[in-house]
Amino acid sequence: MRFTFRPLHPHFVAEVTGPRLQDVHDPADLARLRAAMDQYAVLVWHDQPFADDEQLDFAQRFDGVLHARTSLAVLGRNRFGNDALTDVSNVDEHGDIMAADDRRRVSSVSNRLWHTDASFVDPPGRYSMLSARVIPPVRADTEFADMRAAWDALDAETRAQIEHLHAHHSIAYSRQVLGFEFDAAERDKLAGVVQPLVRTLPRTGRRALYLASHASRIVEWPVPEGRLLLRDLIEHATRPEFVYAHEWHVGDFVIWDNRSTMHRARPFDDRAHRRELRRTTTLDID
Numbered sequence: 001m002r003f004t005f006r007p008l009h010p011h012f013v014a015e016v017t018g019p020r021l022q023d024v025h026d027p028a029d030l031a032r033l034r035a036a037m038d039q040y041a042v043l044v045w046h047d048q049p050f051a052d053d054e055q056l057d058f059a060q061r062f063d064g065v066l067h068a069r070t071s072l073a074v075l076g077r078n079r080f081g082n083d084a085l086t087d088v089s090n091v092d093e094h095g096d097i098m099a100a101d102d103r104r105r106v107s108s109v110s111n112r113l114w115h116t117d118a119s120f121v122d123p124p125g126r127y128s129m130l131s132a133r134v135i136p137p138v139r140a141d142t143e144f145a146d147m148r149a150a151w152d153a154l155d156a157e158t159r160a161q162i163e164h165l166h167a168h169h170s171i172a173y174s175r176q177v178l179g180f181e182f183d184a185a186e187r188d189k190l191a192g193v194v195q196p197l198v199r200t201l202p203r204t205g206r207r208a209l210y211l212a213s214h215a216s217r218i219v220e221w222p223v224p225e226g227r228l229l230l231r232d233l234i235e236h237a238t239r240p241e242f243v244y245a246h247e248w249h250v251g252d253f254v255i256w257d258n259r260s261t262m263h264r265a266r267p268f269d270d271r272a273h274r275r276e277l278r279r280t281t282t283l284d285i286d
């Protein structure tokens, strides 16, 4: 066995040990990791350092096409020169901690709301991968919630009520909720999309709630009832029994399946400490 998987939660998440991912090229090894993603939805590596080009190469080898139409790509220049390598940090292009009113910082504060990556584009995000480069000396966890377990725990009446509904997802909405406004030109580049509220995962047949702070309304329902349903479902799906908190260390690498999980960043004193991670997200294309 090239890889070993140690479960970290009753429903999902496993820690992986095995060869360095830079050295994993064998299609059978990559298929084994994808099968583990189907089972665990979140995989965690420690001591898996990546250079930027190595991370980009692995992401494409693992799952194909990368998401580059990110909100950060709309807000300004990417300091790595590649919009597919998302700068998940509080550092500006000069290497300094961002000003409190930097629009990129104010926008990224919305990552503290429960969400799934790139649900606001078509095709949406499939796998996201975070590589930890600089980690503060205080906890700044990322929390994950299992949307399959959340679906499984719903009663039959609720399932029947919601399984054919659709939600409109827009990143402009999730930012607006916390008081951030894109201008008209930015909004044009970030028009939202309609997604099913419940997804069936192709290889396992498991069903999952497809929720996010980006979900602005239920298409088939009046806006207030739809927003209340979304709030109720997110409240249900993020009960402690469905949640895993990842405490970051330098060199950690985490992959999650955006079709079957939600996640959120937890707050820390980002005016005092640097925190730098790099994200690659693939698109849900068969």
Ligand SMILES: [Fe+2]
Pocket: 111, 115, 116, 117, 263
């Ligand atoms: Fe995210």
